[in-house]
Amino acid sequence: MTTPKKQIEERRDVVIRFAGDSGDGMQLTGMQFTTATAIFGNDLATLPDYPAEIRAPAGSLAGVSGFQINFSSRDIRTPGDCPNVLVAMNPAALKTNLDDLEEGGILITNTDAFITQNLKKAGYGTNPIEDGSLAKYEHYQLPITTLNAKALEGVGLTKKEIDRCRNFYALGLMFWLFDRPMEVTLRWIEEKFKKNPELVKANQMALKAGYYFGETTEVIKKHYRVQKAALAPGLYRNITGNEATALGFVAASVLANKPLLYASYPITPASDILHELSKHKNFGVKTIQAEDEIAAAGIALGTSFTGGLGLTGTSGPGLALKSETINLAVMAELPLVIIDVQRGGPSTGLPTKTEQADLLQSLFGRNSESPLPVIAPATPGECFQMAIEAIRIAVKYMTPVLFLSDGYLANSSEPWLIPDFQKLQKIEIHHPKTGDAFQPYMRDEKTLSRPWAIPGTAGLEHRIGGLEKENITGNVCYDPDNHERMVHLRANKIAGIANDIPPATLLGDQEGDILLVGWGGTCGAITSAVEELRQQGVSVSSVHLRYLNPFPRNLGEILSRFDTILVPELNLGQLTLLLRAKYLVDAKVISKMQGQPFTIKEIVDGVKRLTLKKEVRQWQKQAAHPS
Amino acid sequence: MAETSSTPKLSRKDFISDQDVRWCPGCGDYAILSVTQKVLGDLNIPREKYVFVSGIGCSSRMPYYMNTYGFHTIHGRAPAIATGIKAYNPDLSVWVATGDGDGLSIGGNHLLHTLRRNVDLKILLFNNRIYGLTKGQYSPTSELGKKTKSSPYGTIDYPLNPLCFAFGAEATFVARTVDTDTQHMAKVLERAARHKGTAFIEIFQNCVIFNDNAFQEVTDRESRWDKGLYLEHGKPLIFGKEKNKGIRLSPKTFLPEVVTLGQDGVIEGDLLVHDENREDTGYAFMLSRMMPPHFPVPIGIFRSIERPTYDSLLSEQETLALKNQGKADIQKLLNGTETWKVSSL
Ligand SMILES: Cc1ncc(C[n+]2csc(CCOP(=O)(O)OP(=O)(O)O)c2C)c(N)n1
Ligand code: SF4
Numbered sequence: 009m010t011t012p013k014k015q016i017e018e019r020r021d022v023v024i025r026f027a028g029d030s031g032d033g034m035q036l037t038g039m040q041f042t043t044a045t046a047i048f049g050n051d052l053a054t055l056p057d058y059p060a061e062i063r064a065p066a067g068s069l070a071g072v073s074g075f076q077i078n079f080s081s082r083d084i085r086t087p088g089d090c091p092n093v094l095v096a097m098n099p100a101a102l103k104t105n106l107d108d109l110e111e112g113g114i115l116i117t118n119t120d121a122f123i124t125q126n127l128k129k130a131g132y133g134t135n136p137i138e139d140g141s142l143a144k145y146e147h148y149q150l151p152i153t154t155l156n157a158k159a160l161e162g163v164g165l166t167k168k169e170i171d172r173c174r175n176f177y178a179l180g181l182m183f184w185l186f187d188r189p190m191e192v193t194l195r196w197i198e199e200k201f202k203k204n205p206e207l208v209k210a211n212q213m214a215l216k217a218g219y220y221f222g223e224t225t226e227v228i229k230k231h232y233r234v235q236k237a238a239l240a241p242g243l244y245r246n247i248t249g250n251e252a253t254a255l256g257f258v259a260a261s262v263l264a265n266k267p268l269l270y271a272s273y274p275i276t277p278a279s280d281i282l283h284e285l286s287k288h289k290n291f292g293v294k295t296i297q298a299e300d301e302i303a304a305a306g307i308a309l310g311t312s313f314t315g316g317l318g319l320t321g322t323s324g325p326g327l328a329l330k331s332e333t334i335n336l337a338v339m340a341e342l343p344l345v346i347i348d349v350q351r352g353g354p355s356t357g358l359p360t361k362t363e364q365a366d367l368l369q370s371l372f373g374r375n376s377e378s379p380l381p382v383i384a385p386a387t388p389g390e391c392f393q394m395a396i397e398a399i400r401i402a403v404k405y406m407t408p409v410l411f412l413s414d415g416y417l418a419n420s421s422e423p424w425l426i427p428d429f430q431k432l433q434k435i436e437i438h439h440p441k442t443g444d445a446f447q448p449y450m451r452d453e454k455t456l457s458r459p460w461a462i463p464g465t466a467g468l469e470h471r472i473g474g475l476e477k478e479n480i481t482g483n484v485c486y487d488p489d490n491h492e493r494m495v496h497l498r499a500n501k502i503a504g505i506a507n508d509i510p511p512a513t514l515l516g517d518q519e520g521d522i523l524l525v526g527w528g529g530t531c532g533a534i535t536s537a538v539e540e541l542r543q544q545g546v547s548v549s550s551v552h553l554r555y556l557n558p559f560p561r562n563l564g565e566i567l568s569r570f571d572t573i574l575v576p577e578l579n580l581g582q583l584t585l586l587l588r589a590k591y592l593v594d595a596k597v598i599s600k601m602q603g604q605p606f607t608i609k610e611i612v613d614g615v616k617r618l619t620l621k622k623e624v625r626q627w628q629k630q631a632a633h634p635s
Numbered sequence: 636m637a638e639t640s641s642t643p644k645l646s647r648k649d650f651i652s653d654q655d656v657r658w659c660p661g662c663g664d665y666a667i668l669s670v671t672q673k674v675l676g677d678l679n680i681p682r683e684k685y686v687f688v689s690g691i692g693c694s695s696r697m698p699y700y701m702n703t704y705g706f707h708t709i710h711g712r713a714p715a716i717a718t719g720i721k722a723y724n725p726d727l728s729v730w731v732a733t734g735d736g737d738g739l740s741i742g743g744n745h746l747l748h749t750l751r752r753n754v755d756l757k758i759l760l761f762n763n764r765i766y767g768l769t770k771g772q773y774s775p776t777s778e779l780g781k782k783t784k785s786s787p788y789g790t791i792d793y794p795l796n797p798l799c800f801a802f803g804a805e806a807t808f809v810a811r812t813v814d815t816d817t818q819h820m821a822k823v824l825e826r827a828a829r830h831k832g833t834a835f836i837e838i839f840q841n842c843v844i845f846n847d848n849a850f851q852e853v854t855d856r857e858s859r860w861d862k863g864l865y866l867e868h869g870k871p872l873i874f875g876k877e878k879n880k881g882i883r884l885s886p887k888t889f890l891p892e893v894v895t896l897g898q899d900g901v902i903e904g905d906l907l908v909h910d911e912n913r914e915d916t917g918y919a920f921m922l923s924r925m926m927p928p929h930f931p932v933p934i935g936i937f938r939s940i941e942r943p944t945y946d947s948l949l950s951e952q953e954t955l956a957l958k959n960q961g962k963a964d965i966q967k968l969l970n971g972t973e974t975w976k977v978s979s980l
Contacts, residue, residue, distance in 0.1 A: 047975045192973060241979040245971045255969060262965045269723055289956035291963040294722060294949055299748040303715035306708070306745070310688070310719020313706055314727070318719065336709050426974065429966045463704035463720070463727055466683040471652065471699050473707025474691075483654065484699065 015230035021080030022186060022234055023088030027105045028097030029066055030059060030073045033175040038075025040179055040196065044188040046246040046423050049236030050079040053532065055087035055605065056419045060359045067129040072104045081235040085532030087420060089607035095178060097121060099130035115145040120153035148228060152178055159217035163210045173214035180218025187233045190215060240425060247424040249388035249417035253347065254284035256395025258291050261317055264399060264435035267292040268317045271307035273300050275323045276359045277415040278349040282321070301326035305333035305346070312342040315439060315462030317399060321347030324366050325356060328373065334408050335374040338498065340472045341458050343402035350414040352603045361603025362415035364528050365579035370410045371557055377495050379502040382557040384412040386531035389424040391417060394554065400435050405505060406457040412556070416605045417529040442467045448482035456501035503558050512560040516542060516549030522619055523570035524550040525595070527583055530606050534576055537611035548615060564591045574598055574618055576611050647673040649682055652702040658693060663814035663840035667761060668700055670817050674824040685728050688717040690742055692734035693768045694761035694840070711742025714749035717756050725946040728828070731758040736766045739775040739795055750804035752945040753832040760797055760835065763842035764849045771845035797837045798923035798937060802916045808834040809919065810936040814841055815854040819934065826936060832944050853932045862927055866935030871906035874931045881906040891921055893930060911939040
């Protein structure tokens with residue numbers, strides 16, 4: 009038999025979504041596809057989307073796990089609005105994801121899973137594969153389970169074990185369909201199952217069988233190629249936000265020449281930071297899994313008091329518990345970094361989904377006047393430098409710093425230009441020594457920060473705590489004027505950090521009709537939306553804030569140059585509220601509260617909707633008061 | 636502020652800070668403070684190596700009065716904060732001052748985990764069976780039915796026994812002493828200081844304002860010898876003014892019982908001999924359950940065993956990681972396992 013020559017089609021970018029039961033290994037499949045794609049040289053962005061239940065009943069709608077990847081020959085910033093390709097391993101996966109698939113998109117279904125029982129669980133009256141409802145897609149019906157089992161006949165594994173390899177079969181097919189190299193995954197399988205050579209063989213066979221199925225059979229007539237992207241030159245790796253966060257803090261510890269102690273209590277989606285950091289004890293990193301978030305914050309603060317880099321991390325509900333300790337850090341003026349990987353709320357909310365609604369909690373969720381710096385990375389890779397920045401600010405200003413990440417940044421990945429460590433700026437720390445003239449609350453004139461005297465230093469013995477401090481001596485003091493002075497001093501210290509952070513920069517024109525103001529993980533979607541709108545001739549610019557307290561010092565002036573200010577954020581308008589309060593501007597929110605990141609289209613539409621309304625209003629005004 | 640210290644010979648005076656002590660006159664806290672200062676003076680540890688950490692409550696003001704490093708923190712969380720201090724710098728001698736409300740109510744969780752981890756901390760639990768600082772509400776150690784401001788009909792919460800709690804948490808050093816017996820307290824504190832691991836010391840402390848004479852049975856000079864049982868390692872459990880009463884295991888019930896020497900043929904050899912070093916907590920637990928009216932109150936060191944400390948294990952893991960993973964190479968870490976190169980166009 010001669011291999012038929014297949015057609016190959018060039019595409020600029022492709023969005024694929026893998027969807028299946030939580031037991032189907034979809035996250036793993038997605039990650040492997042991502043690694044292969046990264047190494048091939050495309051730009052990419054991913055969006056894992058998994059249920060809160062560890063193993064919902066097999067085949068149920070609640071148990072569907074998805075992984076989306078957008079890869080491209082150009083610079084991209086989001087996981088893609090709607091998939092061009094959907095791989096549905098069962099009816100439930102089809103049901104929950106089909107609406108997102110683009111019209112005419114490629115649909116691959118594992119027909120073996122479309123049996124009565126599964127159809128019923130997914131709530132299908134008729135079999136969608138047979139009832140014609142999928143006709144508008146380029147639908148490939150493949151009995152993946154059967155094909156995989158056939159390919160693995162005689163490998164000496166149980167049927168169950170063989171069936172568990174089917175995700176690699178599907179992955180192999182996708183590798184062929186999109187012209188990806190298999191080597192990395194083959195190597196990965198070898199490493200992963202090295203204790204069981206039979207599993208290595210079976211999974212590798214499944215992967216190859218899927219690949220060659222695409223190549224040799226008649227079923228699929230063409231495949232696709234996405235050229236390498238023109239990324240900035242350098243050495244790259246793929247990285248998720250949580251990985252970048254952990255590495256950033258290890259790097260900060262090396263840059264500051266000071267051990268790091270990370271104390272945390274497991275919580276989704278922050279746990280991976282604890283997992284990652286606990287691997288790096290050879291860097292002097294100490295990790296402690298505390299009894300709860302309060303203890304974790306306390307252990308980290310104890311570390312800071314002792315002269316170490318105290319770090320604690322959590323998600324929203326845990327941040328609520330830490331607030332009393334954070335306030336003690338504000339009063340004691342100790343450096344402490346708190347990571348909050350935001351998730352859907354309130355309360356336990358949507359543990360595995362993303363949201364940006366802890367901003368006000370970060371700024372105001374503590375008793376009394378309790379200012380602290382709040383910073384937020386904008387992309388997964390950027391978590392790295394913002395982690396270093398968090399430590400830099402904390403130790404320079406002797407203050408707790410809140411590092412606001414979110415579920416989307418935490419789990420999604422992108423190619424990351426690996427920094428040359430030698431070129432990163434060292435973090436200078438000065439501890440007063442024996443013999444230095446020392447008062448615990450004497451302040452540095454420029455930064456207003458107090459000295460960081462550490463236990464074990466003879467002659468600097470001192471006592472601090474949560475009770476109000478007398479200026480300079482740090483003694484307990486209930487004097488009303490002193491309290492007022494200290495409240496101002498603490499506020500001024502944090503406000504002054506504005507002089508030590510980069511000014512905000514604009515994307516688009518320096519002035520114009522519309523300004524989008526964003527923060528955190530929405531950066532990719534906002535940037536892409538601005539580009540799209542500008543191509544359509546809309547006068548729109550954007551500014552993305554990495555510093556939420558204090559704001560960059562040029563922000564007010566930037567806002568004043570635009571007529572309309574719109575704030576896309578995954579909450580009901582928290583940054584919007586801050587901008588309105590601080591700058592007295594009529595900022596409006598483009599809000600989304602679905603546990604999912606913005607699509608580009610949602611922002612484009614949001615801008616049009618809000619600006620259109622404004623035009624109509626103006627027109628109405630003119631009609632009412634004709635000039 | 637602080638003069639340079641580190642002189643090898645220190646005394647109580649060196650540990651008195653420049654802050655005015657603001658406890659109510661007659662409060663048992665004074666004795667605890669003064670004994671602690673004295674004991675530290677005798678220990679031969681440089682002053683700058685001491686850190687006192689506390690939560691919130693009258694007792695938790697203690698760090699301000701100690702001329703050492705001190706951190707007066709938040710209600711109930713001192714054990715966690717102290718854990719961070721000791722974990723980061725195992726070279727320090729870290730002490731925790733806490734109250735029955737602070738340590739057992741709001742901070743019960745942290746105390747439990749600190750004890751089980753065996754962090755090398757010295758924990759002084761000032762037990763006055765009342766909330767002092769908030770002016771007289773019942774605490775987790777208040778007797779059932781106690782009438783206080785917040786329990787005008789009497790409490791309906793069954794009291795917690797701090798020592799039983801400690802044994803339940805696998806504490807490696809557990810002792811009880813009394814504010815009025817400063818010599819005994821000094822001995823216990825010294826032993827605690829030398830213990831490697833969490834040392835938990837319950838100190839009966841009199842709150843003259845809100846719960847005066849709560850421990851009268853043990854502190855009163857008259858009744859002390861009848862109602863108190865001073866534990867000494869290797870010695871039989873004997874008490875009473877005439878030193879003629881003792882504790883033995885009843886041959887019938889296998890439970891402890893009070894016997895009188897010389898009566899019904901009971902001799903000293905029948906009595907239980909105190910052993911601090913028992914690995915099994917059963918014996919210490921039994922002792923800690925003894926209380927009036929059927930038993931004397933045991934005072935002294937209930938348990939003292941060796942077990943690796945949390946801070947030393949933490950450091951050991953670092954050494955192990957260095958051995959297994961090799962010297963840290965940050966650039967290698969940043970690079971990860973799968974990289975690719977994009978060359979300039
Ligand atoms: C979060 C919090 N809740 C409540 C309080 C109020 N509070 C201060 S001290 C205290 C009780 C202290 O009792 P105890 O630990 O027995 O100490 P004592 O004052 O008797 O020495 C309470 C409830 C507080 N400071 N913080
Ligand atoms: S209220 Fe009680 S415990 Fe507090 S200082 Fe006064 S006497 Fe001591």
